[in-house]
Amino acid sequence: MENKSRISEFLLHGYPDTEELRIVHVIVFLIIYLVALIENLIIITVIVYSHQLHSPMYFFLVNLSLQDLGSISVTVPKSMLNSLMNTEAISYSGCLCQVFFLIFFVMSHFFLLGVMAYDRYVAICKPLHYEMIMNKKACIQMATSIWISALFYSMLHMGNLVTLEFCSRIINQLYCEIPQLLKISCSKFYVAVERALIFGSSLGFLYYIIIAFSYIQIFRTVLRIPSTHGKQKAFSTCLPHLIVICLFMINGSFAYLQPTSSSPSISNTFVSFFYCMMPPVMNPLIYSMRNKEFKMAFWKLILHFFPHTLQRYSQLCIF
Numbered sequence: 001m002e003n004k005s006r007i008s009e010f011l012l013h014g015y016p017d018t019e020e021l022r023i024v025h026v027i028v029f030l031i032i033y034l035v036a037l038i039e040n041l042i043i044i045t046v047i048v049y050s051h052q053l054h055s056p057m058y059f060f061l062v063n064l065s066l067q068d069l070g071s072i073s074v075t076v077p078k079s080m081l082n083s084l085m086n087t088e089a090i091s092y093s094g095c096l097c098q099v100f101f102l103i104f105f106v107m108s109h110f111f112l113l114g115v116m117a118y119d120r121y122v123a124i125c126k127p128l129h130y131e132m133i134m135n136k137k138a139c140i141q142m143a144t145s146i147w148i149s150a151l152f153y154s155m156l157h158m159g160n161l162v163t164l165e166f167c168s169r170i171i172n173q174l175y176c177e178i179p180q181l182l183k184i185s186c187s188k189f190y191v192a193v194e195r196a197l198i199f200g201s202s203l204g205f206l207y208y209i210i211i212a213f214s215y216i217q218i219f220r221t222v223l224r225i226p227s228t229h230g231k232q233k234a235f236s237t238c239l240p241h242l243i244v245i246c247l248f249m250i251n252g253s254f255a256y257l258q259p260t261s262s263s264p265s266i267s268n269t270f271v272s273f274f275y276c277m278m279p280p281v282m283n284p285l286i287y288s289m290r291n292k293e294f295k296m297a298f299w300k301l302i303l304h305f306f307p308h309t310l311q312r313y314s315q316l317c318i319f
Contacts, residue, residue, distance in 0.1 A: 007166055010095050011088045014174050022083045029083075032277050033076045039284035040065040042298070050297035056134040057123075057237070058294075060116050061287060063143050067112065068280035071105035074098055075175040075276050095176035100158045102177070102276075108150035109279070113245050114207055115142050120238050121214040125221045175276075208249065215242060240286045248279060 016022045043065045047058045075098065082088060090098070122133050157178065167186035215238070222234040288294045 007092055007169055009089045009091045010169050010171050010176065012082065012090055012174055012176075013088060013170055013172050015083060015088055019086075022086065026080050026083045029076055029080050029277075032281060033072060033080075036068065036072050036277070036280035036284075040069050040280060043284050043288065043294075046294065046298050046301055049301055053294065053297050056119050056139045057116070059139050060112060060119060060143070063112055063146070064109065064116070064283060064287075067105050067109045068283055071102065071109065072277055072280040074101045074105065079174050090176065095171075095181075096158065096161060098176040099161060099178060099181070100154050102175075103157055104150050104154040107153050108146050109248065110204065110207070111146040111149055112143075113241070113248060114211055115146060116241055117211045117214045117245070120241060121218055124218050124234055124238070211245060236291075240291075243286055244279070244283055247282060 016025050044062050047053045047062050078090065078094075078098070082090075119134055123130050126133065161178070161181065164181065164185045166181075166184050168184040170184065171180045172183075173180045218234075218238055222231055222238070225231050225234060288298075
């Protein structure tokens with residue numbers, strides 16, 4: 001029987017068996033990673049350099065993009081590297097670091113979605129008090145609280161994980177995650193990890209209830225707006241955020257509430273990586289695709305940095 005003092009590395013099962021499939025795996029993951037990287041860097045750059053976007057909603061959107069970049073960078077590069085090197089190994093410390101940072105970025109993402117819902121609630125339900133409530137100091141305090149809370153929660157799990165002993169090195173997943181580590185644990189201390197998960201799940205459920213209540217109040221207020229234009233503007237700022245929350249909740253439920261299998265499963269692997277990879281790709285599209293203010297700021301920034309290129313392009317289009 002192996003325990004944690006003798007285990008120096010884990011084996012991540014679930015990688016493609018043939019060289020052709022491994023190449024496809026690397027190419028697909030590389031494209032998704034680069035798309036997420038470019039999208040989120042564009043959002044951060046445009047908001048930072050555009051003074052008209054220096055508002056609470058866009059300040060929190062920058063934090064969301066940072067969290068998306070962090071969460072996808074925790075798992076995807078290591079997965080691509082293992083496929084290129086035709087190995088399944090990950091060190092013990094590397095595995096724990098993956099768990100720590102994945103929990104950190106996912107939980108900060110989760111907390112931020114609630115703060116963004118509160119921002120929309122104040123903007124629509126209490127517009128006269130918006131600037132007073134969502135002032136610069138309050139926004140910075142909220143963002144700081146989000147990152148610190150996520151850090152403490154990930155440290156709580158890490159403190160429990162380092163006490164575990166493991167009976168096996170085989171993890172039936174492409175990255176390290178708590179359910180799979182609990183499955184191969186033969187330590188009595190795994191109860192502490194389960195209690196931390198139950199505690200976090202309970203808080204998460206209450207958090208979702210608060211978010212749902214906020215949106216009930218938001219939609220009640222929006223439906224009372226007399227003008228059609230006012231309703232459309234309110235819905236255009238709220239619906240993208242609501243879609244992001246639903247995607248996060250559905251993906252998280254599939255990833256963590258499904259039973260862990262005793263052998264590598266294509267469906268389990270797909271769901272888990274979909275949970276890690278799709279939000280960083282979809283969030284920028286959802287928030288910026290129909291946001292006229294952001295698109296205008298984006299093109300102004302392009303004009304500022306590449307004026308001659310756009311002039312030549314417009315001349316080519318004319319001729």
